[in-house]
Amino acid sequence: xxxxxxxxxxxxxxxxxxxxxxxxxxxxxxxxxxxxxxxxxxxxxxxxxxxxxxxxxxxxxxxxxxxxxxxxxxxxxxxxxxxxxxxxxxxxxxxxxxxxxxxxxxxxxxxxxxxxxxxxxxxxxxxxxxxxxxxxxxxxxxxxxxxxxxxxxxxxxxxxxxxxxxxxxxxxxxxxxxxxxxxxxxxxxxxxxxxxxxxxxxxxxxxxxxxxxxxxxxxxxxxxxxxxxxxxxxxxxxxxxxxxxxxxxxxxxxxxxxxxxxxxxxxxxxxxxxxxxxxxxxxxxxxxxxxxxxxxxxx
Numbered sequence: 001x002x003x004x005x006x007x008x009x010x011x012x013x014x015x016x017x018x019x020x021x022x023x024x025x026x027x028x029x030x031x032x033x034x035x036x037x038x039x040x041x042x043x044x045x046x047x048x049x050x051x052x053x054x055x056x057x058x059x060x061x062x063x064x065x066x067x068x069x070x071x072x073x074x075x076x077x078x079x080x081x082x083x084x085x086x087x088x089x090x091x092x093x094x095x096x097x098x099x100x101x102x103x104x105x106x107x108x109x110x111x112x113x114x115x116x117x118x119x120x121x122x123x124x125x126x127x128x129x130x131x132x133x134x135x136x137x138x139x140x141x142x143x144x145x146x147x148x149x150x151x152x153x154x155x156x157x158x159x160x161x162x163x164x165x166x167x168x169x170x171x172x173x174x175x176x177x178x179x180x181x182x183x184x185x186x187x188x189x190x191x192x193x194x195x196x197x198x199x200x201x202x203x204x205x206x207x208x209x210x211x212x213x214x215x216x217x218x219x220x221x222x223x224x225x226x227x228x229x230x231x232x233x234x235x236x237x238x239x240x241x242x243x244x245x246x247x248x249x250x251x252x253x254x255x256x257x258x259x260x261x262x263x264x265x266x267x268x269x270x271x272x273x274x275x276x277x278x279x280x281x282x283x284x285x286x287x288x289x290x291x292x293x294x295x296x297x298x299x
Contacts, residue, residue, distance in 0.1 A: 007111035008153030011082035014041035015207060020227055023084055025237040027053045027244070028071070032079035033277055034240070040081065042111070045071055046237040047086035048124060053241060061122040065091040065101055069108050076109030084155070085113045086237075089120055090141055098141055099148035102156075112155025114187050114209070115141050117162065117174060125161055125189040126216035132165050135174050139181040146182035157209060159187035164217070168196055172203055179206055185233065190217040194229040201230025209233040214242060 005013070015021050018041055026032040026043045035043050048059035050068050057063065068085065075083055085105055090098035098115065105113055116122070117138035119131045132138075138158070145156045158178035162171035175186045185207040188200050201208045210231045212220055226234055247267045254264045261268075275281060 006151045006153050007076075007082045007109055008106075008151050008155055010080075011042055011084065011111035011155050012153055014082060015232065017041070020210075020223060020231050020234045022223065023233060023235050024239065025049055025235075025241060026075060026079075027238075027241045029074045029078045030278065031240055031244075032075045032081065032083075036079055036081050037277065042082045042084060043075070043079070044235060044237060045075065045083060045085045046241075047088045049238055049241055050086075059124040061088055061120060065104065069104055072105065072108045072110055082111030083109065084157075084235075085110045087113045087115050088122055089118055090115050090145070093120060095140065095144035098144040102145050102148040102154070103150055106149070106151050106154055110154075112157065112184075113145070114157035114159045115145055116159040116187075116189070117141070125159075125164075125211070126213065126218075128164075130161050130165055132161055135177050138174060139177045142178045142181040142183050155184050156182065157185040157187050158183035159189055159209075161189045163188060163192075163196070164190045168199060172200065175200060175204055179204060185209055187211065187235075192217055193219070194221065194225060197226065197229040197231050201232075207232030209235055211235045211237065213237050214239060 021042060022040060023042045023044045024035050024040050025046050026035050027049050032043050045068065047063065047068065050071055051057045051059045051063045054071055055063055055067060068087065072083065072085055087101050091101045092098065102113065117132045119133055123130050142156065142158045158175070160171045160174045162174050171188060178186060183206065186200060186204055187209040188197065189211055191197055191210065197208060197210060208231050210221065210226050212218060212234055214220065223234060251261065251264045251267060255261050
């Protein structure tokens with residue numbers, strides 16, 4: 001019997017079949033199913049999304065490995081799309097912490113992760129005041145992640161925040177060191193133009209990830225523009241989350257102001273749409289069949 005492909009193998013397959021591969025952030029299991037229905041080949045858990053969405057906290061390295069794993073398991077339990085996970089700086093100061101993180105992600109069904117070169121007291125990648133560790137320490141982080149893989153197809157992406165801190169040349173130097181340490185791809189955070197992406201893609205022999213997050217330092221380039229610059233992965237980490245929050249605020253304000261929800265019904269997913277998206281009727285049919293079996297045994 002042929003063993004089913006691992007999540008990491010599915011992610012690698014998607015990367016060969018779609019270029020650049022669009023990966024969307026899914027803040028919860030319900031959104032993972034919506035992304036799958038829309039036709040995406042891979043999905044993403046953002047560290048900032050876990051902080052803001054699950055904990056109501058800022059993206060400042062506050063959330064823990066267990067916080068992330070909780071959201072990862074909920075998604076992989078119901079959705080078989082390969083899941084890429086943001087692990088910030090690895091959830092601990094040593095190689096042992098990073099190894100534990102990678103092994104735990106694989107056990108929880110993740111397909112890959114990205115690890116970054118900020119200091120432990122990290123900030124959002126599109127905020128000022130970032131500080132980064134040495135190139136040597138970052139390479140050690142990548143090597144620790146790669147060496148910890150219990151699934152050889154688990155995909156390890158090295159993220160560098162050095163563009164904003166030290167410039168493109170320094171970021172490229174770091175990227176090369178990360179590739180030498182075993183990184184499968186490079187995440188050039190807060191790139192500000194297509195020429196920067198071209199410099200990375202022309203210089204590196206691995207896929208390049210572009211983080212196309214709204215209201216940040218990077219313009220909202222199209223897939224075609226990024227393809228022309230050699231980008232292999234396009235990430236939209238929190239697009240649906242931002243839209244969900246905006247709609248929720250509008251609904252809360254309207255009900256409080258008007259005393260009813262009549263004016264905001266068009267913002268809502270209908271009951272039947274929800275049931276369809278989560279397969280409610282399929283579960284109900286199974287329940288009915290079980291009840292019928294019980295009745296047949298009793299008669």
